[in-house]
Structures are given as C-alpha cells and as structure tokens.
Amino acid sequence: MTSEVNSSRSSEGPAPRVGLFVTCLVDLMRPNVGFAAVKLLEDAGCRVEVPELQTCCGQPAYNSGDFGSTQGIAQQVIAAFEDYDYLVAPSGSCTGMIKEHYPALFATDAGWRNRAEQLAERCYELVSFLHDVLGVDALDADYGDSVTYHDSCSGLRELGIQEQPRALLAKVTGLELRELNDSNVCCGFGGTFCVKYPKISEHLVSNKIANVADTGAGTLLGGDLGCLLNIAGRLKREGGATKVFHVAEVLAGMAVVPAIGDGEDGQ
Amino acid sequence: MKSTASEFKKSARVALVDPDLQRAMGFIRGGFVEKRRAVVDRLPEFDALRQVARGIKEHTLQNLDFYLEAYEKRVQANGGHVHWASTPEEARDIIVGICKRAGAKRVTKGKSMVGEEMAINEALENAGFEPVETDLGEYIIQLAEEPPSHIIAPAVHKTKDQITELFHEHHARYGYTERQTEVPALVDEARQVLREKFLSADVGITGANFLVAETGSSVIVTNEGNGDLTNTLPRVHIVTAGLEKIVPTRDDVSTLLRVLARSATGQEMSVYTTFSTGPRRTDDLDGPFEYHVVLLDNGRSQMLGNEFHEMLRCIRCGACMNHCPVYQSIGGHAYGWVYVGPMGSVLTPLMVGLDSSGDLPNACTLNGRCQEVCPMGIGLPGMLRQLRRRQYQDRLTSRTSRAALAAWSFLARRPRLYRRIMGAAVATLAWLGGRRGRFRHMLLAGGWTSVRDLPAPQGASFQNQWRRRRGNSEP
C-alpha cells in the first residue's frame, strides 16, 4: 500500500529520524499496535528505527518507590534514544514518564539531568506527534463503525492529549465518533493498582463500561494499552460485545485482526 | 481520633457493597463536582487567582516563624491568648485547662478538623464536660458515634433516611416524637434542638480557615451560622488551628477566599465569612470575655522544606477528594482517620505513621485529577509516590511484590535476555490462549483475573518480529 498520508512536512527537508519506543505492553501483548505506529510514521514521511536496547520506561519501578532501579532503566532509555530526532511512543503514560519524570529522577546528577531534559524535549506520544508536529491531516483508512474514545489519565493530564485523537479519527472514512460521558475519568487501571486493589478497580472499570454502553458505540478506542487491556478484560467478563482497539490500529487501517481480548472468531 | 487506616482494604471492600453509602456518594457528582465546574467556568480570572494564592502561601511558609510571632503579638495586643502545642496531647491539656478555669459544663463546637486531629471531644468528655457539635454534618455523626468521612461535609456518607432515623431516636428526649422524612423538616428540627445548646454553652470552640498576622484575627468560612453562634454566645471562645493556617494580611485572605469557596462548595462566597479579633470590647453588648488560640504543630513543622512541603499549602477545600475516583467509590471511612481522600493519603502517614497506613499511598491510580482541581496546585500524586519511596526504602512493602519488582527491573535492564525470556513467555501464553484469545484464570495473576479476563498476547513479541523482518540491521 503506497503512502497516501498528507502531512505538512512531507516535502520539506530530510525525513526525520524517529526512534520508536515500543512500550512493554505493546511489545509483549499487542505488537499490531507497534506495526500500526510504524506505518503511520512512515506514511507521514519519517524514517523509523526501533532501537534494540529498550524494554520498559521504568514506571513499574518508579510507581513502586524503587527510584534506584528506575534510574538504571531511564539511563538505558536515554542512551538508546538520545541520538534520534524524536522519540515517539504509542502510549501517553510511557511518554509522560520519559518527558515529565526522567529529568526529576536525576535532580542531583547534572550530567544525566541534562541528557534527560534534552530527550524530554524531543519526546512525543504517537497521535499528538502525528497531529501537532507532522501536521497529518488526512489518512488512508476506513472503519465503518460507531466509535467512542477513552482519554487515558497521563496522556490527558501530563501531556494535554485530547483534541488530537479526535481530529485524526475524523479523517477515517466511515467512522462515526460519539463522545463518551466521563471520558476523562480514570478507568481503574493505574498500573499495579488494578491488581493490588482489584475490588476498587472493578468498581471503576464497571463504571467506565457502563458509560461506553450508554454511547451505543460498537468500538472503544484509546491511546494507552494498559487502560485498554483493563477495559477489554472486564468487558469480556461482563459479557459485553464492544470491540476494543488501540487508536493507532484504526488510524493505520490495521484494525483487521481480532480486537483486544477477542478470539479468532471475533468474539 | 484513633486511626484505623491499617484496615483500609477490609473497610474499602465493605464500602463498595454498602448500598446506603453508594447511594450517598452518588450525590457528590451532581453536588460538589458540578457546582465547582459551573462556578469556575464563570470566573475568567480563576487560574490567575490560583497562582496568586499559591504565591501567598509559599511566601508565608518560607517566613513562617516571622508570621507566627507577628500574629501572636497582635492577638495579645487585642486581649487574646495564644497557646502553642507540639502534640495533640499538649493541645488537649491546654483546652481542658481553659474549660476547667472557666467553670464550664457545656461546650459548643463549630466544625474543626484540627479538633478531630487532637481528639478533643473524647478529652472533654473524660474531663466531665459536654461537647456538642453544632455543624449539622458534625452533629449527625456525633449522634451516630462515627468519625467524619469528608472534611467539608462530615456526614456525606449518610442518606436522608439514615438521618431521619437518627433524629427520631435522639430527639425524642427533647419532646420531638414525629419521624421527619423531608429535608426542610429535618433541618428545622436540628435548628430547634441545637438552639437551646447554643444559648446555654459556657465555652465555644471553633476551627479557623485562616489566621491573619496583620490583625491577629481568625477567620471562619461557613454557611449555617453555627460557627458564629459558637464564637459569640459563650463566655469563652477557643480557636483551634494548625500552624500552617497563617496568612499575612486581610487582603491576602481576600484572595484565598475567592478560590476556597469555589473549590469547596461551588459558591462564590460562603454565607458567613467571619473575622474574629479578641474578646468583647468594653462597651460591646455581646461576645465572649476570653479569646484563646491553640496553635497545633503535630508534625507540620517537619514538613517544611522537605518533599512534603507543598502539603502545607492546603486550605482544606476538599476538591481533591470530591474529584478522586477512588474516594468516590469507597467514601471517607476506609481512610481510617480525620483526613481522607488524596490529601488524607498524604497527611495520615505523615502524622500517624506510614507503617500503620501503608495502603493509603498505594490505593491511588495516580490519575492526577486531584492536582488538577487543587486551588493551590499541590502535587498530590508526586507526594504519594514519595511515600511509596519511603515504604520501599524502609522495606515496608511485601516480600512477594519486592521480589516480582526486582525480577522485572533485572530483566528490563538486560534487553537481549528480556527479549528471549519474555518473548518465549508471551509466545507460550499466546499459544495457550488459543482461539479464545483470553484467559479467565491465570497462575500468579489472581489480582487481575479475579475481576477481569486477561487478553492473550497476540503472539511473538514486537521486538522479535521486528528483528526477523528487518534482519537485525539496526543498532
């Protein structure tokens, strides 16, 4: 499939070199999101590489109070990505970690803090990168279903991501976007929270699913796989039929594999 | 108040299936949350005011010793007394002493969270006095013998029906025998019952939203009028306040009032905002003859300048808990102490001890809504993470979670080993997931699968597929 993406920067200067930060959840649970990200970035005129020496952004250690291990992981990420024009990740929470928290991690180490700050300036979540930096305003994708969108907390509050996914979804042929009531209320994932406090998490995710059901949309999208695994897992447990995809999969026209939590028969 | 924060998990589980509590918490959305949003939308200068307010508090904290002494001088010049207390015990002794010297019997109380913090009611009762809560919410929980579940609306966990039963049971002795089911009648009955208490009180104890260094005044922000009846009718007025309530001038208070009322109840101004300065003047026709301020430290001074410093900016508006999805689900009692929700999850470990309140910093998704609505821009999620850091350093976390975390961090820093091991693991899980694509049960993942299905991994990891497709041609 040839590149049919229009972007405001596609014809000016050399292609930006983008290091894709895959994220551990995409890498292990749903590689399709990673390939969708690559396609979107390449179609928009980027040269995409996937540094081998990456695994995780360090959030599990960080949010568990193990700042020492977090620093080690952060140093690995910084070293692997600092020579690229951009670091792009299909996740608001991982991007927020690298952008907002890495510099603070090295408060007492000027050298590493400097490197962290340099990287933070070139670090973007995928959808906002496509929209805000590359100026993508047309997509070669269709998705003939009604869709509703969940705003994940870190993407929304740390990075201000709200308009961009909606603007790009509007460019997908056949897609009908319905706003989700309380789209900006936490889904109850919260990293280790959802397994440490499963009952509270259950209450929150059930509320989220009730709101999704109220829209009558056939598909739920979001920008963070953690949220989506949580919501899809609970949907299946409750017997719901809504399809759950990462927004990148739909934008890239690659939502043709079974949705999150679905079997091969699409159920 | 004795902390039961160590029972958080059990209390939370009970709260989640309590239909009365869930019904009561449901009113918060249309109440506090909606009202705040509407009133903030109406004020274009709201964010600018927040910045100014934050600056006022920061300036004051940086010079706290100066402002405390300046405040004390002014109170004394107006004929009032300032008492200093390092601990809740010292504060209790001071207050009981004042009441004894006043020959008191009945003590009316305006709402004071610091009063709860020092457990003053129990101390007053033990010393033979009769403390009477007069804020309607505090009165309700006093009748129910329960702790507050919210710092602004202490009885927010009660339904109207529960209040009906409480009044029916406790007001009979005053001659009110009819069961009142409607809000106007309930409030009116409370008004009449408490009127008699107000008029016969010997001592009145109020909290303070602010203490003003410029004039030696204490400020209360209320709607019911009970605070004013408490600080005007008795012979003695006692103000209880934390050190951090100091604000330099009346003009500074004016700025803070604008963000406090809006953030707390969605009002532009509370019905009664009162500046109290000393005892009655010589020719006054009413007012107390004695004015005492009890300043409580209880760990606040330790928070200055460290990673929890920002918490001292808190003006006790309650916006954080109103917007917290966890608080909305479980209510305030699960937090086990005076301060609840996000701000309670920071203060309780600091004031009562992290080892007996270990769940509080962890029962948070770090979603950040609290910080977003905080009028003082307090970085609550960051401080909860700092508490988790203390737990990790002090080895207060469970051995299993430390081991799991250590294993993950070990692998995460060895990408090639990670790729091989995790790659094999997910490929296996994908195969096990088979055609169904998800698991109802998963070994070692009970926390997940007790509540959700676990979607199966798609297959080989992204990195492994990428290496195969692109033939290892990259760094």
Next chain:
Amino acid sequence: MSGARERVLANVRAALNRAGPLPDSVTRTLQGRLTRPRANLKPAIGDDPLAYFIQKLESVSGKVTRVESIDRVADVVAEHLERYALGDRVALAPDPALDGIPWSNRLMVERRAATGDDRLSVTGAYAGVAETGSLVLLSSPESPTTLNFLPDDHVIVLRESRIVTHIEDVWARMRSDKMVMPRTVNFITGPSKTADVEQTIQEGAHGPRRLHVILLAD
C-alpha cells in the same frame, strides 16, 4: 507551655535551614508587608456595581427592596413581619443611622442585642460588597453581633453609597476611616443554609431563615 512555643519555633527554623531568627533587614521588609498591605488581583465586575450587588445577593436568596427615604423602612419592615407572620416585636440595633424611623405604634421596637426568642432584627451595615453581594457588619455597641445570627429574620438597612466593588475595598475603607478591627467583622451573603442532607440545599439552618436588605437611596 512556653516550652512548646520555643520547641515549635525552633522546629520551624530548623526546617527552613535557619540558625536563628531572620535578620533585621528581612524582618523590616516583612513588617512592611503587614503595615502597608496591598490588594492582589481583583476580578472584573463590570461597570454597574449597584446592579451587580443586587443581582449577586438575589441569586443567593437575599431579598432586596429599594426605597427613596428612611421613612419607608418602617413600612417595609411592617410588611415583612406580616408576610411571614413574625409577630410584632423588632430587635433594633442601637445604630444612630437607624434613628428616627417612624415605626408604627402597633410594633414593639427594642434597641438592644438579640435574645433566643427574637423573630426579626433590624440592623445597619458598614458596607456592601458588589463582587459577592455581601453585607459587612462590624461588631460594636451600636451593632451587637447577636442581632445578625439569633433572630429568625434579619433586615439590614444599607445606604447605596456604602456599596464598594471588592472585598479588599472594605479593608481600604476601614484603614482610611482609621478603624481598628472590632471583635467580629461579619461578611453576610444571604440567609443561612446547609447541604448536609444528600447535598440538597436547605435554607434556614442555624442563622436567620431570611435576609432582607433595604437599599436606601442617597
């Protein structure tokens, strides 16, 4: 007890990394902030403070009646008493601004502080604040605080010229009037209320059930 004072202040200084009290140059600056206070940011309220004041007060269930002369105050109060069946006794503040009101003979008007049985009080006010629709009352022998809280209904007589735009203007006026702080400064914004029962707003909690402001043209 003084032990606690020294302990607390020492803890505060230690936490702020100070060996002792602040140097004189700093305290002089800080003292200046206290003796020459300045207003911070004031929100815009448009160019008709009187209309703004009335709108704000009415939006929180304050009743406003505009009259041309002080004589009319007697009629308005009599109407209020009758409308709400409050009897015939008025607790009137000993405020000179309320002298000479032609009260009806049928009313018992007593100039004193309030008692627990009072149905209606009439007081003056030091100022009105347009920004919030608030009345500002300063305690004094002419304005006892109990008149503001004990009676069922509270009537305030306020001259239109006493309305200022913002809360800070009250402090500015007190400073230019060279007034020291009295025992209480009450900002009153509507009748008393509570939302403690299922977040339902209910007026008439412990303070007055109704607030009626009679705005007197200058």
